[in-house]
Amino acid sequence: MxxxxxxxxxxxxxxxxxxxxxxxxxxxxxxxxxxxxxxxxxxxxxxxxxxxxxxxxxxxxxxxxxxxxxxxxxxxxxxxxxxxxxxxxxxxxxxxxxxxxxxxxxxxxxxxxxxxxxxxxxxxxxxxxxxxxxxxxxxQARAWAGWDASNPDDVVDLVDESGRALRVWHEVDSVTGDVVTFHGTTAAPDGTVLRIDRASLRxxxxxxxxxxxxxxxxxxxxxxxxxxxxxxxxxxxxxxxxxxxx
Known part of the structure; x- marks a missing residue:
């Protein structure tokens, strides 16, 4: 977790x-x-x-x-x-x-x-x-278009302050009018999902x-x-x- x-x-x-x-x-x-x-x-x-x-x-x-x-x-x-x-x-x-x-x-x-x-x-x-x-x-810039695991600019590999190797990325769930709902995934380097955070932005x-x-x-x-x-x-x-x- x-x-x-x-x-x-x-x-x-x-x-x-x-x-x-x-x-x-x-x-x-x-x-x-x-x-x-x-x-x-x-x-x-x-x-x-x-x-x-x-x-x-x-x-x-x-x-x-x-x-x-x-x-x-x-x-x-x-x-x-x-x-x-x-x-x-x-x-x-x-x-x-x-x-x-x-x-x-x-x-x-x-x-x-x-x-x-x-x-x-x-x-x-x-x-x-x-x-x-x-x-x-x-x-007009459609920032959400780049929130995708297939976009290398959105995938971050890092070692956090406690020494854990992590991979972080985002994916869009829906675009309804001017509201974009998405989730961010924090995972181990092997892809094991540790946490998913969901949010909506206007x-x-x-x-x-x-x-x-x-x-x-x-x-x-x-x-x-x-x-x-x-x-x-x-x-x-x-x-x-x-x-x-x-």
Whole structure:
């Protein structure tokens, strides 16, 4: 078996937070360091806020996530607030200057109600003029088309932090409208399956996304199609949004 704690450790191993080497992390990190209070929605194992504190952030840092195993790793650093919950649980009136939802976490908001309640809660947690920054994969790029065991770019062979040799890959189960359901497999090198994790992601287009944001009381400060802050175009793979609370 491959436990939830093992899976959280594997996530850290596969997705090291490194703003000096990764363009996406490098986009978010200066925003975090420049804000006096930050809410990380879907913080996972907390690597972003941990590094912010390590590099001298002196303000309020709060990480929110429903995954207890991930929070268990995050809580190894006690000078950040770690809260169990989802976006809709965010404290109203918390007066954050910045809220972030990175790692494509926004796409786990699958239904209209999920999106509306989450955006409303995040809006309520920000001070007037506060910013919500997040990214979602642009549906036109069809990222899910590469999630397949036959795609060598999607198959990862590694040795995890406990010394186990593993193979990890993804496969799509269904595409229904703008929702893609898939599963990820963690296996031994001989193919013995250790764990299967299933999830659904929503791929909202720009118009639909901006409609939800406006409805929640946000105005669009900027939207980019890549981490170099280029505009969203017909070939963009991302929709990176900086929204401001009105």
């Amino acid at each position: 491959y436990s939830d704690a093992d899976a959280a450790a594997l996530y850290d191993f596969l997705n090291p937070w490194d703003p000096d080497r990764r363009a996406d992390d490098g986009f978010y990190f200066p925003l975090v360091m420049g804000a006096e209070s930050v809410l990380d929605v879907g913080c996972g194992t907390g690597a972003m806020l941990q590094l912010a504190r390590e590099r001298g952030h002196r303000g309020r840092l709060v990480g929110l996530d429903p995954d207890l195993a991930a929070l268990g790793r995050a809580r190894r650093r006690a000078d950040v607030e770690w809260v169990e919950g989802v976006a809709a649980d965010v404290e109203n009136g918390a007066d954050f200057e910045l809220a972030i939802m990175n790692g494509h976490a926004f796409q786990f908001l699958v239904t209209d109600d999920d999106v509306r309640t989450s955006l409303s809660a995040i809006h309520g947690a920000l001070r007037s003029g506060g910013r919500f920054v997040f990214e979602t994969r642009h549906p 791929f909202l287009g720009v118009a639909e996304l901006n409609m939800f944001l406006a409805e929640a009381g946000f105005e669009i400060e900027a939207q980019h199609g890549d981490w170099n802050r280029e505009p969203v175009t017909a070939s963009s793979h991302e929709i990176i949004t900086i929204a401001r609370r009105r």
